[in-house]
Amino acid sequence: MHKRTLASIWHRRGFRQFLLVVPALLALLLLFVYPISSVLLRSIFSPDITLKHYLHFFKTPLYGRVLWITFQISALSTLSSLIVGYPVAYVLRRAKPGIRNFFLLAITLSFMISLLVRNYSWIIVLQRSGVINTVLSYLGLLDQPLKLLHNKFGVMVGMTHIFVPYIVFPIYSVMMGIDLNLEKAAQNLGATRWQAFWRITFPLSLPGIGAGALLVFIMALGFFITPALLGGRKEQMLSNLIQIQVVDLLNWPFASAMSVILLVATLVIFSIYNRYLGVERLWGGVKT
Amino acid sequence: MNDRSRKRAAHYDPLHIGWPLWVVSGSAILFLIAPVLLLMPMSLGSAEIIEFPPSKICLDQYRKFFNHPAWQTAVLNSLQISAMTSLFSTTLGLLASIGLVWGSFRGKGFINAFIVSPMIVPLIVMALAFYISLAKLGILGTKLGLVLAYTPLTLPFSVLPISATLRGFDRSLENAALILGANRIQTFFKVTFPIIRPGILTGAIFAFMIAFDEVVIALFICGSTAVTLPKKMWDVIRYEIEPMLPAISTLLLLLAAFILVLIGLLQKRIARRMTSV
Numbered sequence: 001m002h003k004r005t006l007a008s009i010w011h012r013r014g015f016r017q018f019l020l021v022v023p024a025l026l027a028l029l030l031l032f033v034y035p036i037s038s039v040l041l042r043s044i045f046s047p048d049i050t051l052k053h054y055l056h057f058f059k060t061p062l063y064g065r066v067l068w069i070t071f072q073i074s075a076l077s078t079l080s081s082l083i084v085g086y087p088v089a090y091v092l093r094r095a096k097p098g099i100r101n102f103f104l105l106a107i108t109l110s111f112m113i114s115l116l117v118r119n120y121s122w123i124i125v126l127q128r129s130g131v132i133n134t135v136l137s138y139l140g141l142l143d144q145p146l147k148l149l150h151n152k153f154g155v156m157v158g159m160t161h162i163f164v165p166y167i168v169f170p171i172y173s174v175m176m177g178i179d180l181n182l183e184k185a186a187q188n189l190g191a192t193r194w195q196a197f198w199r200i201t202f203p204l205s206l207p208g209i210g211a212g213a214l215l216v217f218i219m220a221l222g223f224f225i226t227p228a229l230l231g232g233r234k235e236q237m238l239s240n241l242i243q244i245q246v247v248d249l250l251n252w253p254f255a256s257a258m259s260v261i262l263l264v265a266t267l268v269i270f271s272i273y274n275r276y277l278g279v280e281r282l283w284g285g286v287k288t
Numbered sequence: 289m290n291d292r293s294r295k296r297a298a299h300y301d302p303l304h305i306g307w308p309l310w311v312v313s314g315s316a317i318l319f320l321i322a323p324v325l326l327l328m329p330m331s332l333g334s335a336e337i338i339e340f341p342p343s344k345i346c347l348d349q350y351r352k353f354f355n356h357p358a359w360q361t362a363v364l365n366s367l368q369i370s371a372m373t374s375l376f377s378t379t380l381g382l383l384a385s386i387g388l389v390w391g392s393f394r395g396k397g398f399i400n401a402f403i404v405s406p407m408i409v410p411l412i413v414m415a416l417a418f419y420i421s422l423a424k425l426g427i428l429g430t431k432l433g434l435v436l437a438y439t440p441l442t443l444p445f446s447v448l449p450i451s452a453t454l455r456g457f458d459r460s461l462e463n464a465a466l467i468l469g470a471n472r473i474q475t476f477f478k479v480t481f482p483i484i485r486p487g488i489l490t491g492a493i494f495a496f497m498i499a500f501d502e503v504v505i506a507l508f509i510c511g512s513t514a515v516t517l518p519k520k521m522w523d524v525i526r527y528e529i530e531p532m533l534p535a536i537s538t539l540l541l542l543l544a545a546f547i548l549v550l551i552g553l554l555q556k557r558i559a560r561r562m563t564s565v
Contacts, residue, residue, distance in 0.1 A: 013392065013393070014391045014392050014393030015393070016391075017386070017387040017388075017390055017391020017392075017393065018387060018391060018393045019387070020383040020384065020386050020387030020391070021383070021384045021387040021388060021391075021399060023379075023380050023383055023384070024380040024381065024383065024384035024403060024443065024447075025384075025399065025402075027376075027380055027439060027440065027443070028402065028403065028406075028440055028443070031436055031437070031439055031440045032405075032406055032440040034421060035414070035417035035418050035420065035421040036409070036413070036414075036417050038417065038420050038421050038424075039413065039416055039417045039420060042420060084316045084319065085316070087309060087312045087313045087316065088313045088316045088317065090309065090313070091305055091309055091310070091313040094302070094303045094304070094305050095305065103313070103317055105548075106317050106320060106321045107317070107320060108548060109321065109544060109545060109548055110320040110321055110324065112497070112544040112545075112547060112548050113324055113540065113541055113544045114501045114518070114537075114540045114544070115501060115503070116501070116503055116518055116521050116522060116525065117324065117327070117537040117540050117541065118323075118324060119525075120327075120521075120525055120533060120537060121323035121324045121326065121327050121537065122323055123525065124323070124326065124327065124330065124338070124340070124534070125323045125326065129340075130340070131326065131340050134340055134341075161319065161320065161323070164316065164319075164320060165320075180302035180303070181302075183302045184302050193306075218408060221410065222410025222411060222412055222413065224411060224412050224504050225503060225504065228526070229525060229526065239410065239411075239412040239504075242412050242413075242416060243412065243415075243507070243508075246416060246419065246508065247507075247508075252416075252420065255416055256416065256420075259410075259412065259413040259416050259417075262410055262412070262413060263409060263410065263413050266408060266409070266410055267408075270408050
C-alpha cells in the first residue's frame with residue numbers, strides 16, 4: 001500500500017520535474033531567505049522585540065536628509081540617463097546596420113566592463129589634476145582647476161554612465177516594434193518632423209521609457225559604489241550609511257533597520273514595475 | 289494641403305537622422321566609451337606616479353602588477369571564487385530550468401519569480417545579510433563564504449539564458465531519439481545537452497563575470513584573509529594612490545571585450561541550432 005502511494009506520487013504529472021527545481025529552492029532558502037530574514041530579525045530584536053531602531057531612523061533629521069538625498073540622486077540620475085539614452089535608442093532604430101552595430105558594440109562593451117574600472121576612469125577624468133582640468137588649463141581657459149569630483153556632479157556623471165545601457169536597451173526594443181509608416185502617414189497629413197515625433201513616436205515609446213526608468217531607479221536606490229567613490233560627504237546615500245554603521249560603528253541592529261527600509265522602498269517600486277510592465281521585461285533590459 | 293508640405297511628404301524618409309541627432313547620440317556614445325579607453329594609453333605611463341598625458345612610454349605598470357604577490361593572490365582568489373560560483377549556480381540553474389521550462393506543476397510561476405528575486409534586492413542588503421549569517425557560521429573571510437554568498441546572487445543570471453535556450457529547443461528531437469531506441473539518459477547526453485550547451489555556457493559566463501566583478505558583498509565578507517581583485521582595487525582607489533591601476537583596468541577592459549566576443553559567438557551558435565532543427 002505504502003509503496004503504491006509513493007509510486008503514484010512519482011508518476012504524478014510534473015513531480016519529477018519539480019524534483020529538479022528542489023536543489024535550487026533549497027539553496028535559495030538557505031542562502032537567500034535565511035540571511036535576509038536574519039537582517040529582519042536583527043532590526044527588531046535587541047534583545048527584546050522593539051521598534052526603537054526604526055523610530056531612531058525616522059526621528060533623527062540626519063537620516064531623513066539621507067533618505068531624501070537617496071531619492072533625489074536616484075531620480076536625477078534616472079532623468080539624466082533618459083536624456084542621454086533616449087536619442088541613442090532613437091538613432092539606433094534608424095541608423096544603417098554598420099553604424100547601428102558600432103553603437104551597439106560600444107554600449108554593450110561599456111556595459112560589460114567592471115563597475116570599478118568605469119568609476120575609476122571618471123576619477124582620472126574629473127579629478128583636480130585630471131584630464132579635463134589638464135586640457136582646459138593647457139588651453140588657457142582656467143585660472144584654477146574646476147571641482148568636478150566628490151560632489152553631486154561627480155556622482156551624477158558616474159551613475160549616468162552606468163545606467164545609460166539599461167535605458168537604451170528597453171527603449172530600443174520598444175522602438176523596433178513601432179511601424180515607421182505611422183510617422184510617414186502623419187507627415188502626409190501635414191505634420192512636421194517634430195510633430196510626428198512628439199505625437200506618434202514618443203507616446204508609442206513610453207512603455208520602453210517606463211521600463212528603463214523604473215529599472216534604473218530601483219538600481220539607483222541601492223547604489224553604493226559610485227556615491228562612495230565619486231561623491232563627497234553630502235552625497236552619501238542610504239547604502240553608504242549602512243556600510244558605515246556596520247564597518248565603522250559596528251551597529252548591526254541599526255544597520256539592519258536601515259537595510260529593511262531600503263529593501264521595502266525597493267520592493268514597493270518593483271511592485272509598481274511588475275504591475276504595469278511585468279517582470280519578464282527585466283531580462284529584456286539586461287540582455288546583451 | 290499646401291504645396292510645401294506635399295513636397296515634404298513626398299521626400300519624407302522616416303529613417304532620416306538630422307545632424308543635431310548625430311551630434312547628440314555620438315556624444316553619448318563617446319561619453320560611454322571614451323573615459324574607459326583613455327585608461328589604455330595611461331597604462332603605458334610611469335608606474336611611480338599617475339600622470340596625464342604620460343611622460344614616457346613603457347610597460348612598467350604591467351611588469352609591476354605581474355610581479356606583485358598581493359595582487360597575484362587577489363587575482364587567484366577571484367578566479368577560484370568565480371569559477372566555483374559559476375559551477376554551483378550553473379548546475380543548480382540547469383536543473384531548475386529543465387524543471388521549470390518542461391514541467392508543469394502548481395506554484396511554477398511563483399518559483400520562477402522566486403529564483404530571479406535576488407536580482408532586485410540591493411547588494412548592500414545582501415552584503416549585510418551575509419555578514420550577519422556567515423559570522424554566525426564562523427566563515428567570514430573565507431573563499432567558501434564568498435562562494436556561498438555569490439551563488440544565489442548569480443543564480444538568476446544563469447537561469448535566464450539557460451531557460452531561454454530550453455524554450456527554443458525542439459523536443460520532438462528527443463522523441464525521435466527515444467523512438468530510435470535510445471534511453472532517456474542517452475537521449476539527454478547525446479541529443480539535448482549538445483544542442484543546449486551554448487546556452488549553458490552563456491549562463492556560466494554570466495555567473496562567472498558577476499562574481500568576478502562583485503565588490504559590495506566582498507567588502508563585507510573578504511576580511512583580510514580572502515581578498516578578491518575588486519576588493520583590492522576598491523581599497524587602492526579609496527585609500528591610496530596606486531599608479532598601476534590603469535594597467536589593471538586595461539586588462540579588465542580586454543577581458544570584457546573577450547567575453548563580449550565569446551557571448552556573441554555563443555548567441556550565433558544558439559540561433560543556428562534553433563533554426564537548423
